[in-house]
Amino acid sequence: VNGDRLFVEGADDYLDDQGRRVAVPYAGVIEFRNGLVVGWRDYFDVATLNRIKAGEPIPDAIEPLIDRVGEP
Helix, strand or coil: CECCEEEEEEEEEEEECCCCCEEEEEEEEEECCEEEEEEEEEEEHHHHHHHHCCCCCCCCCCHHHHCCCCCC
């Protein structure tokens, strides 16, 4: 948290409609004013997403982010 901004990170991890695993890390910034969300930006590597969706394997660097046992 920095002032009225909350910085978040994570990885979207799901099966597509063909049963292939898709996993892509993201970072985001959520801005608040008077208790309400007034801005939300998120960032991810669309090229990596497109390669995975085309059938390429999930890059090794992403595996530790999605295989954290016991993490929500």
